[in-house]
Amino acid sequence: MSTPITINREIDARGSHCPGPLMELIRGLKSAQEGEVIAVLSSDAGSKTDIPLWVQKAGNEMVAIEDLGEGVSRFIVRKHVRK
Amino acid sequence: MFANSGQESATAPQANRMSIVLFSGTADKLMAASIMATGAAAMGMDVELFLTTWGVMAFRKGDYRTNTRVSADYAEYGSVMQEQMAAKKATSWMENLEGAREIGHVHIAACSHTMELFDIKVEDLEPIVDEVIGVAAFIEQARNSAISLFI
Numbered sequence: 001m002s003t004p005i006t007i008n009r010e011i012d013a014r015g016s017h018c019p020g021p022l023m024e025l026i027r028g029l030k031s032a033q034e035g036e037v038i039a040v041l042s043s044d045a046g047s048k049t050d051i052p053l054w055v056q057k058a059g060n061e062m063v064a065i066e067d068l069g070e071g072v073s074r075f076i077v078r079k080h081v082r083k
Numbered sequence: 084m085f086a087n088s089g090q091e092s093a094t095a096p097q098a099n100r101m102s103i104v105l106f107s108g109t110a111d112k113l114m115a116a117s118i119m120a121t122g123a124a125a126m127g128m129d130v131e132l133f134l135t136t137w138g139v140m141a142f143r144k145g146d147y148r149t150n151t152r153v154s155a156d157y158a159e160y161g162s163v164m165q166e167q168m169a170a171k172k173a174t175s176w177m178e179n180l181e182g183a184r185e186i187g188h189v190h191i192a193a194c195s196h197t198m199e200l201f202d203i204k205v206e207d208l209e210p211i212v213d214e215v216i217g218v219a220a221f222i223e224q225a226r227n228s229a230i231s232l233f234i
Contacts, residue, residue: 015171015172016172016174017171017173017174018118019118019121019122019125020174022125023121023125023182023186026125026186027185027186030186050122050125053126054125054126057126057127058127
């Protein structure tokens, strides 16, 4: 269907509350190399609004949001490449 | 400068800053303030946190470890909040503020009036407090903020 994405690191932030999963993502991306892909698992409903908003604001790329069921989503984000 | 100050404030661009007066010292409101500060820091805003009255008391060294107070109108939920926070491993408001400072610019200042009223010295406060300032210094920050909150 589409080109498979290589995820460099997955962060399990299930059980962490707003804005915990977003904070985990920010920390994860901070230590990542440009162009690397980070996935975050979150069970916090606020992540569905907050993570895409932050990703856009910070100039990163929202690669995909997957619904894993039972209230858990997986947010796949690529760190921006400075031109 | 006072003659045209109205004009100045009408045309001054709003800084990308959120100013919070943290008057409360109960754990529920401290939690709300810490989450707001974290959200603003995450979204790239500067945060100016002005502690006054019970807000200063909550930042006395070590106080946050034993502060289980909640707003009086929800006093019956005090123990429930503590239990739920422990059960769900929620981060404390102090941890939230530390996290916010890791990712953004969060400046925490304590009100000099409160400090004097209760004989509190800056060394009596948690090291996360940057400095002691007067109200006018805070107002100068708040004047030029896109968001201002009183908690």
